[in-house]
Amino acid sequence: MKIRTKLILSMSILISFILLVLFLVTHVQFYIARDYSYFEKKAIFESLRGEFEQYYTSHDESWEGVEHNKFAYTQHFVEIALVIDGEAIYRKGQLQQEDLREGGFPLVLHANDQKIGRIYVMNESQYKTYEFKSMWYGIFPNILRVSLLFTCIAALVTIFLLSWRLTVPIGKIMKGIDMIKKRTPEVALPVDRKDEFGKISRALQEMNVSLASHEQSRKQLLSDVAHELKTPLMIMQGEMELAQELETSLSSEKISSLLDEVLRLNRLVHDVLDLSRLEAGGAELRPAMENIVAIMEELIEKIQFLAEDKQIRLSAYFSEDVIEVSIEKHRIVQALYNILINAIHYTNNGGQVQIRIERVMKDRQVEHVRIMIEDNGIGIPDEDLPHIFNRFYRADHSRTRPNGGTGLGLAIAQQNILVHQGWIEVRSKAGEGTTFLIFLPFVAGPAMCSPN
Template sequence: MKIRTKLILSMSVLIVFVMLFLLGVTHIQFYISRDLAYFEEKNTFESLRKEFEHYYSNHGDSWDNIASARLKYTGSFNEVVLTADEEVLYQQGKLSANELRNEGFVLALYESDQKIGRLYVMNERQYKIYEFKTMWYGMLPNIGIASLIFTCIAALLTILLLSWRLTSPIRKIIKGIESIQKDGAATVFPEQRKDEFGAISKALREMNDSLAGAEQIRKQLMSDVTHELKTPLMIIQGELELAYETGQPLSAAKQASLLDEVLRLSRLVHDVLDLSKLESGKMELQPQTENLVKLLEDIVEKTEYMVEDKQIQLSMHSREDSIPISVEKSRIYQALYNILTNAIYYTNPGGQIRILVETAYLPKQQQPYARIRVEDSGVGISEEELPHIFNRFYRADPSRARPSGGSGLGLAIAQQNILAHRGWVEVESVVGKGSVFTIYLPI
């Protein structure tokens, strides 16, 4: 059922309900007005009651000849009817006894706590209220039909206008979604609205932008993976084809070169698989308590040959001999190794790298953290490049490619490994002065 149809049905039900409600209120108002007239002239009503009760007691507890009796206070009332044992004994006025029984004000008569009859009365004000009520109910069918027709027409026009305005942004949103489904083209959503439709449009636009960005990342990833695989495969293919065509056996140097390319391919494939598992949260860690200081000393020792080749001064500083952390050693080792080797790659010969490790108590954290700072005097990273350095296959220096550099996955894998251990990485950098990578891991 469309929104317009629902609005029409809802408004129709509301109109009928309002009409019935007004009718009920009007009916009750008549009786309230009638009873209020009693309270405003209560003394007159009570005098009439007492006059009839005195007549009954003065005539030997009988209503004999009451029909012809001349009573003083009956002149103050337009309508009076006396009944006893369902028999009409006295009547004054134009209305029938049955009409007055239904519409008149009731006064019960007593003699020594014994009920002797009932008076149904109307004074002048009550009678005018009754006349107005009768006239109103006589006109009500025509008024009701005319009002209902007029209200329905007005409501229908209002509903059509409102439904058109309400469904207009919905139609635009649906059109935009259909456009995205067909060709993925960008569309304009009614975001300028300040209501729920504007919020929906904004969310849809952001979702579309996010999907477009994800698609762009996917295409870029495929391009990067293809590029990284293509070069070593072409080298291997070229060497093997040359050996096959010439019939010459591969020399030991050629075999070592081909083996190096195969190992490079193998590392790349494993890095991509590991990164995919880490990003999807499917990597199951098996943490054990490790000494972070000892772990860093091992990494420094392993990279000594790299800093010696570039004549870089590498130093490590720690005020504590042991900082225990619960980690899967190989994962954290890989993360810290990647960050350190990245610093070595981007530090010019003769530069320096300092590693500082300590226990840190952070204001918004309930537990202490191990803080590792890797400071280098390298080329630095620009503000434009800084947000992207943890992306897959991203290199701050596009010219840095094999064999001088890695595949561009090192920092991405490092960050995901650290995040998997409930830690995080912060980076500060100044172009020409160097970078500082700060790693936090829970103790």
């Protein structure tokens, strides 16, 4: 059912309800006015009742001749009807018996604790109320028709305006959604509105920007992967084509070179797959309590030779010998390894890399383990710092790819930390060095899992 139809039905029901309430309230008001007149002059009403009851008892409990009797208090009333067994045996006034019984005030007569009849009366005030009531009921159908006509016209105009204000922005939003489906970068939506339609439009616009960003990231990833694959494949293809043209076998040096390119391709494929699983939330954790200090000591031993080749001094400080955290060991080792290798590569010969592990209060007094890896290398320019965790991004643009890694190390490190409910902070200044701060929850939740 369309919004306009719903509005028409709702307005019709509302109008009918209002008119019904008006009729009922008016009807009840007439009876309230009639009864109020009784309470206002109750003594006169009761005196009239007493006269009729006295007449009945003084005539041997009979109403015979009552129609000819003159009662003193009848002068205060415009209409009077004494009804016995449904028949009016005493009348004063001009109204029909049925009208008086319906609109008059009833007084029940008693004698010797028995009901002997009922009189219906109207004084001047009650009679005027009755006249107004009769007039109102007489003109009410006409008022109802005119009111319905004007109300319906007003309702239709109101409904048209409301439906226009509702359907126009909805139409624009639907058109905008169709444009989003077609992946249009610029979508026309009523974002300037201050109502709910504006909120929906702004949410849709943000979603479209996000989708465009993800689409751009997807295209960039394909481009970067293709570029990374292209270089080793061209090297391998060139060496093999040259050997084929010269009809010579490959030397051991050439075979070793080709093997290096194959290993680089294999590493690239594994890194891309690993990062894709992490970003998609498909990496399911199997955490266990591990001593992060022992893990770091083992890792330093493994990469010590790389630091010695560049005469870089590795120093470590641990606030405690045992700091246990709930982690999946190989993922944390992978993250720390990538960051340490990055620090060694970007530190000049004779430099130093400092490592520190301690417990700190972070994030609203929640205890975390902080792992600090600080170097005095070439640093990262301010314009590059926000992008260092992007896939295939390199702050050192002069560094050639054959001499470097896959360009995914920091992105994988960040995702591995994130799935452990931790995070990484980076501080750097070009020419002075870089500091990576890794935070892990000291006490991990029992239901820790990968983020969606």
